[in-house]
Amino acid sequence: MINAVLLDLAGVIYDGERAVPGASDAVARLRAAGLPIRFVSNTTRSSKPTILARLAKLRLSVEGNELFTPAEAACDWLREHGRAAHLLVHPDLVSEFQDLPADGGMAVVVGDAGDAFDYPALNAAFRKLVDGAELLALAPNRSFKDADGKLSLDAGAFVAALEFASQRQAIVLGKPAPGFFHSALATVPCTAAEAVMVGDDAETDVAGALSAGLGQALLVRTGKYREGDEARFAPSPTATVGDIVAAVEWILARRSGAT
Incomplete structure (x- = not known):
């Protein structure tokens, strides 16, 4: 069961100054499905207000309490x-x-x-x-x-x-520290086993989330992803998908019980 979604930012939601194609609509689909979303970023060159402003320019309305840095x-x-x-x-x-x-x-x-x-x-x-x-x-x-x-x-x-x-x-203090994932999940009504992480870094995003006890973690082939990343670190991704759009399709299909 999936009751919450943790999303990386750089390489998943945006790539440089541009949104990953379909990212805004994909996030909107998660919200429409009633899934709590928390954005967990390891970005350390920008302040939190700067990150929120960048997301707003990309048509993503994110509240300060949804973003963890x-x-x-x-x-x-x-x-x-x-x-x-x-x-x-x-x-x-x-x-x-x-x-x-x-x-x-x-x-x-x-x-x-x-x-x-x-x-x-x-x-x-x-x-x-x-x-x-x-x-x-x-x-x-x-x-x-x-x-x-x-x-x-x-x-x-x-x-x-x-x-x-x-x-x-x-x-x-950031990913892959278990406490970073847990602090984000502490603000949503679900256990770690009911959460899924989506990231482009097989080590800090994916293996880190799974080691922290999250039930599932998806690796996207955007951002810093390089061919073969899914086999370089353990635990390996639950699934490797093309991008955030494909990740949301995967999440919603399994949340609804489809196979």
Whole structure:
């Protein structure tokens, strides 16, 4: 039984500045069927208001409480643990980290900093870590589909470098951390086993969701997908489909009991 849907954004709903063909209507079909939707994104170059504005331009009306981001999860963690933040993030994301503890312990927060990933910035973060700071990874993704249509290096490699140098293990706050999926599902009336995840990343979206206890996870052949991704990580996808339109068809067919 499917009683809730978690959707990735980049590569599933939009590709760069353009909507994936049929995405808006596909999401509307899920809403019309009465299925709760939560959008779970590992995007760490844009603030939550920026993401919501982008979705609105693509004819997708998404409420703030339907969108879950790693930056939001990081702020919750910092407040809960009373830690000040040393940020190694994209300049466009800095605005998310407001009204946080200013003293006490320290945590290094790493996102996709883009051109800000230079030696001075990485070394400053490293020095905080060897002085005892926690290491928070907004997302450990290996790559993302860049504006030129090719894959580019994502934040995961820089997180791994800081882990290696500091001998500290990162606390992952976005996908594939089970808590990230569970926090989204905590706002809908269903169990994890009754939810389905749709994503273009076989590792963080699909294997992550299934490892977190979601009943099903679909891999779409859009965004960063490359041939053979469905066999590269375990658990493997429940199904691999062409795009968000095909994913919604798959979901609605099984929700209605069709075979």
